[in-house]
Structure formats: C-alpha cells, structure tokens
Amino acid sequence: MSKKQSEKSVVVAVKANNAPGELRKAVDAIYVYPHQGRLTLMSRRAFNLLLARAMEDGVEKEWYEIPISELAKDMRFDSKDMKHLEDTLDAMQTTLLKWDVIDTQSGKSVRVRDSVQLLGAVQLIGGYDPAGPRSGVARTVRYQFDKRVKQRLLVPEVYARINLQLQTEFSSSHTLALYEQVIRYRSNTSTDGWAYTVKLPWREWRNLLLGGDSTNVYEQYKYFSRDVLNKALRELGQVVTEFEFEMLVFKTGRVIDKLQFRMRPKAQQSLGLKVSQPLIDTGTIHNRLLKIGLKEADISKILDDNDPEVVKDAASQTEARLRRSDLNPLGNVTAYFVDAMKRVRDQIKEAREKNQKLSGPDQRGKDAKADASGVDILDPEVPQKGRRRPDTLSEKRAVKEGWEEIEDHFRQLPKEERDALVEQFVESISDNAALMREINRRGFEGPLVRASFVPWLKRNIEN
DNA sequence: TTAACATACCCGGTAGGGTT
DNA sequence: AACCCTACCGGGTATGTTAA
Structure with missing residues (x-):
C-alpha cells in the first residue's frame, strides 16, 4: 500500500459502521449465476447478444432467430470453427x-430462489451443402428463452445497459461479469452521484464473477481480491473510460465481510459541461470509430465537428456495412463513413423540412411529465446495431416540435455562448434534484433533460 | 489509582514472485 | 485459471511505562 498509490483509487476501504453506501435505500437485488456449469467469456457474450436480439424482436415472441455468422461476428468470435460456437450454445442449454431475489428492506432479507435454464431451446436450422467441407453445420440459430428469464432479463433496465460493443473488449469473463453486475444498478443513483450495487458477502461476489458455483475455489479473500477483483476492476476502468468504478469493502472487525461496487460518469467532475465535448459519452463512440478503422486524429475532428447523433448513426451504418460479407470489402472505410454521415444529415434535414410546419404550441409541461415516467428511454449507451428503428417515441416528438432545429441552432453558437447558456440552464434547474441527477448521469441526451432543456433554449434564444 | 502514552506482537491484508 | 510462498505493512490489542 505504500508505493502503489495509483492503484488505491480503485479500492475504497470502508469501516463497517459509517459506510456512505449504507445510507442507500435497498433496491431489489436480482442476481444470477449458473448453478451448474460455468459462464465462460464466450457464453456470456453470446447470451447478451441473444438477449439483445430478442429484445429487438419483441418480448412476446416465442422463437427468435439469428444467423450464426452474424452472431459470431457480433461476439467477435474470430475462429472459423463454428462447431465450437454451436457447442457453446449447447452448453448454455x-x-x-x-436466481436469488433478495429483498433487503427494513433490515430483513427475504430470499426467493428460482432456477432455470440459461437458454430455453435451441435449434440449428439449415446447413451448408452436405458435400461441402463443413457439412451439417447449421447456419441459423433458433432459440427460446424460458418465461422467467424473459421476465427478469428482457426488461430495458437490464438488457439496455449492456453495451454490446463494449462487451467484446473485455478479455476476461470476470470483467464482463463485473460490468454486467455494476451496470445493472446504473440507475440506482444516490444523492452523492454514485450508482451503487447491492452489498453482498464477498463470497457471493465470487460466485457472480466467476460465473458459477465456486464454493471450492478462492476460499481466501486475498487471492480472490488480487487475481479476480483487482484485475477485473483494472480492466473495467481501462475499457469503460467514461465511467469510474470503485469497490467498497465492509469489514466486521478485521475480516472482510461484504463488498459493494459503485460507478459514476466521469463527466461528473466537469459539470461545467464543455458542450463541444458533446453531451453524450464520447468514449463509446470513440472506441467504435477506432474499431471501424478511423484514425485517431480524424476521430477527434469528426467528434468536434458533428452532431454526436449523426456520428452514431453513421457508425452504425458503417459497422453494418463492414459486416456484410455478401458485398465486396470496403476500399476506403473513412470515405464510406464520411459519406454515411452525409446521408444521415440529409435524412435528418428531410425529416425536418417535412415536419417544419407542424411545430405546434408549446407543450413543455406535459411532455416533461410524459418523459419522466416514460420507460422507453433511448439509451445513448447502446449501439443501435443493424436495422435500428429510427422512429422511437421521443425522436418522433422531437421532430414534431422542431427540437432538432433548436439544438442545431444551439450547436452553431460560439462556444462561450453555449457554455453560458448551459450554465444558466443548470442554474435555473438547480433545485430540481431529479433533473440534476439525470444530467450527471447521462448528460443532455436523455429525454428527460432534453424535454426541459430544449424548450428552455427555445424561450431563451428567441428573445 | 488512573489516564495517557509507548511498545510489541498478532492478524488479516497486499504485492510480487512463483508453480501447476 | 487457481493457487502457493514470502516479504511486508498497518491496525488492533494487550501489555508496559510514565506522569498527574
């Protein structure tokens, strides 16, 4: 502990009695780990992807399908050995x-336990030519989830937070597991700006992170902490640059008892909000652009000069194009990307012109309310892969009310002016704790913030 | 006698070097 | 990945010492 001060920031030791995390009201804890078998890195990725796909297709459907090649690509399964992937799917069955649903309210904890298959049923449909070298290997995966899995996992709070792009960047299943756990409580923001996970005995965390029943391994905390916890925390911090993560350690006497994790956006420290460092997490989009193959210098410029939403859409398009194996590989990815941005801008412009005359009376209050309770918040974190539906509720509304225009106008203002406006706005809502929290959490892109910021802008710019 | 301070040692932790 | 070994560290505690 003497020399490596840098590492210390990751772990915060907390005395058992005066823990800041203790003040948090307990939330429903849902955690899950396989009771039999292990979740490997690949099966975790696959599971998340299958969930996300199911979410896109609709919860009510019984069967879901995905071409196995697409699955492999999205989970960065680089090997050509599709058989191995299929074996993974089999293992998942x-x-x-x-499931342990823990209710920790009013000091007592009541456990409800349930046990269910990770993947309900799997069919591998179709196949290559039997005469081919890899005959009998199926091309499309049809799969089902158990009702209870759907109930628990196919809800926006869970699936939407797992960044499918990010998950492929973790090299260890421990990190991915930790990420999944922490991210699950992302909305559980305390007044101190941190989002807290549940507090669990460290052995529970061990089971969760190792992805299986691990009563016989890592019996000693010191090895667990060094070889699993610290490594995972380190990698998490390296990969997810837009958030910071900490672990809280609770002891009874001298013995490590429970652990709790917390996260918060790094943007928090600079609530001064440099608007040019745009209002969404650029870490993710930055990484995506890198992955696509753009140069660092270009990326900075692109992010500086363009609406982040446009960049994101263009990135999705480019990613989709790169995945296409039926077309010739792109000669110049950068050129394609720039072109994609242009297409997106054109689309937006078109939509705006179409709707311009519609911009009706000011319905600020109503809308703010609707959004506050609305569950269909579009999460800026989730890369919209492939065919995304552009017309979510809030986007529709945004078009109708001419928000984009206002935001556009805002973006074209000189930086000082934008900063001043942001400052004014933040001041004007500083007594609105919920809104402030929302800003801390997701910047200005969240619908809730948008719904009050944009109309506010409208009023303030127009006079 | 006792509060206040000093010291020695134990214990549970970490770090970094391993091996299987 | 799982685990072991050794060196090391600091807090807690028991014990010793000192001064009021």
Whole structure:
C-alpha cells in the first residue's frame, strides 16, 4: 500500500459502521449465476447478444432467430470453427441460472430462489451443402428463452445497459461479469452521484464473477481480491473510460465481510459541461470509430465537428456495412463513413423540412411529465446495431416540435455562448434534484433533460 | 489509582514472485 | 485459471511505562 498509490483509487476501504453506501435505500437485488456449469467469456457474450436480439424482436415472441455468422461476428468470435460456437450454445442449454431475489428492506432479507435454464431451446436450422467441407453445420440459430428469464432479463433496465460493443473488449469473463453486475444498478443513483450495487458477502461476489458455483475455489479473500477483483476492476476502468468504478469493502472487525461496487460518469467532475465535448459519452463512440478503422486524429475532428447523433448513426451504418460479407470489402472505410454521415444529415434535414410546419404550441409541461415516467428511454449507451428503428417515441416528438432545429441552432453558437447558456440552464434547474441527477448521469441526451432543456433554449434564444 | 502514552506482537491484508 | 510462498505493512490489542 505504500508505493502503489495509483492503484488505491480503485479500492475504497470502508469501516463497517459509517459506510456512505449504507445510507442507500435497498433496491431489489436480482442476481444470477449458473448453478451448474460455468459462464465462460464466450457464453456470456453470446447470451447478451441473444438477449439483445430478442429484445429487438419483441418480448412476446416465442422463437427468435439469428444467423450464426452474424452472431459470431457480433461476439467477435474470430475462429472459423463454428462447431465450437454451436457447442457453446449447447452448453448454455445445460447451464442453470440460479436466481436469488433478495429483498433487503427494513433490515430483513427475504430470499426467493428460482432456477432455470440459461437458454430455453435451441435449434440449428439449415446447413451448408452436405458435400461441402463443413457439412451439417447449421447456419441459423433458433432459440427460446424460458418465461422467467424473459421476465427478469428482457426488461430495458437490464438488457439496455449492456453495451454490446463494449462487451467484446473485455478479455476476461470476470470483467464482463463485473460490468454486467455494476451496470445493472446504473440507475440506482444516490444523492452523492454514485450508482451503487447491492452489498453482498464477498463470497457471493465470487460466485457472480466467476460465473458459477465456486464454493471450492478462492476460499481466501486475498487471492480472490488480487487475481479476480483487482484485475477485473483494472480492466473495467481501462475499457469503460467514461465511467469510474470503485469497490467498497465492509469489514466486521478485521475480516472482510461484504463488498459493494459503485460507478459514476466521469463527466461528473466537469459539470461545467464543455458542450463541444458533446453531451453524450464520447468514449463509446470513440472506441467504435477506432474499431471501424478511423484514425485517431480524424476521430477527434469528426467528434468536434458533428452532431454526436449523426456520428452514431453513421457508425452504425458503417459497422453494418463492414459486416456484410455478401458485398465486396470496403476500399476506403473513412470515405464510406464520411459519406454515411452525409446521408444521415440529409435524412435528418428531410425529416425536418417535412415536419417544419407542424411545430405546434408549446407543450413543455406535459411532455416533461410524459418523459419522466416514460420507460422507453433511448439509451445513448447502446449501439443501435443493424436495422435500428429510427422512429422511437421521443425522436418522433422531437421532430414534431422542431427540437432538432433548436439544438442545431444551439450547436452553431460560439462556444462561450453555449457554455453560458448551459450554465444558466443548470442554474435555473438547480433545485430540481431529479433533473440534476439525470444530467450527471447521462448528460443532455436523455429525454428527460432534453424535454426541459430544449424548450428552455427555445424561450431563451428567441428573445 | 488512573489516564495517557509507548511498545510489541498478532492478524488479516497486499504485492510480487512463483508453480501447476 | 487457481493457487502457493514470502516479504511486508498497518491496525488492533494487550501489555508496559510514565506522569498527574
């Protein structure tokens, strides 16, 4: 502890009695780990992707389908050995999830335990020519989830937070597991700006992070902390640059008892809000652009000069194009990307012109309310892969009310002016704790913030 | 006698070097 | 990945010492 001060920022030791995390009201804890078998890195990725796909297709459907090649690509399964991937899927069917729903309210904890298969049923449909070298290897995966899996996992709070792009960047299943756990409580923001996970005995965390029943391994905390916790925390911090993560350690006497994790956006420190460093997490989009193959210098410029939403859409398009194996590979990815941005801008412009005359009376209050309770918040974190539906509720509304125009106008203002406006706005809502929290959490892109910021802008710019 | 301070040692932790 | 070993560290505690 003497020399490596840098590492210390990751772990915060907390005395058992006066823990800041203790003040948090307990939330429903849902955690899950296989009771039989292990979740490997690949099966975790696959599972998340299958969930996300199911979410896109609709919860009510019984069967979902995905071409196995697409699945492989999205999970960065680089090997050509599709058989191995299929074996992974098979293994997932025999993997049991054990659910412990813990209610920790009013000091007592009541456990409800349930146990269910990770993947309900899997069919591998179609196949290559039997005469081919890899005959019999199926091309499309049809799969089902158990009702209870759907109930628990196919809800926006869970699936939407797992950044499918990010998950491929973790090299260890421990990190991915930790990420999944922490991210799950992302909305559980305390007044101190941190989002807290549940507080669990460290052995529970061990089971969660190792992805299986691990009562016989890492019996000593010191090895667990060094070889699992610290490594995972380190990698998490390296990969997810837009958030910071900490671990809280609770002891009874001298013995490590429970652990709790917390996260918060790094943007928090600079609530001064440099608007040019745009209002969404650029870490993710930055990484995506890197992945696509753009140069660092270009990326900075692109992010500086363009609406982040446009960049994101263009990135999605480019990613989709790169995944296409039926077309010739792109000669110049950068050129394609720039072109994609242009297309997106054109689309937006078109939509705006179409709707311009519609911009009706000011309905600020109503809308703010609708958004506050609305569940269909579009999460800026989730890369909209492939065919995204552009017309979500809030986007529709935004077009109708001419918000984009206002935002556009705002973006064209000189930086000082924008900063001043942001400052004014933040001041004007500083007594609105919920809104402030929302700003801390997701910047200005969240619908809730948008719904009050844009109309506010409208009023303030127009006079 | 006792509060205040000093010291020695134990214990549970970490770091960094391993091996299997 | 799982685990072991050794060196090391600091807090807690028991014990010793000192001064009021």
